[in-house]
Amino acid sequence: MAAHIIDGKALATRLREQLRTDVEQFKQSTGRPIGLATVLVGDNPASEVYADSKRRLSKQAGIEDHHRRLPKDATQEQVAHALDELAANPAVSGILLQLPLPAHLDATALIDRIPWEKDVDGLTTISAGRLGRVS
Numbered sequence: 001m002a003a004h005i006i007d008g009k010a011l012a013t014r015l016r017e018q019l020r021t022d023v024e025q026f027k028q029s030t031g032r033p034i035g036l037a038t039v040l041v042g043d044n045p046a047s048e049v050y051a052d053s054k055r056r057l058s059k060q061a062g063i064e065d066h067h068r069r070l071p072k073d074a075t076q077e078q079v080a081h082a083l084d085e086l087a088a089n090p091a092v093s094g095i096l097l098q099l100p101l102p103a104h105l106d107a108t109a110l111i112d113r114i115p116w117e118k119d120v121d122g123l124t125t126i127s128a129g130r131l132g133r134v135s
Contacts, residue, residue, distance in 0.1 A: 042072035
């Protein structure tokens with residue numbers, strides 16, 4: 001079997017262009033945009049780079065940005081409140097809670113506040129269960 005070289009950069013460009021078209025078609029057919037909420041708590045440099053990358057690429061695809069940045073000393077209740085607001089917002093299609101969280105926060109409890117329908121990472125208990133479900 002001969003090797004086949006894939007031009008990853010060209011493929012990524014084509015996929016991004018198709019995604020932008022799909023996002024625009026979704027907006028036109030439903031009358032509502034797609035929105036991604038990224039939630040960043042604290043000042044972890046790697047988390048900042050990852051969240052910024054997701055936001056930038058999403059915007060390029062025509063996805064609305066609903067970023068929330070909370071200080072590293074944010075309480076469990078403050079983060080929960082931000083997640084609840086985003087979950088209730090019909091303009092937010094997906095929520096990404098950037099991990100790791102500061103040590104004083106209960107990540108599992110916060111992740112499970114995200115409705116499974118808006119769980120971008122598939123980390124909630126329901127999302128994980130649905131992944132393992134036999135059709």
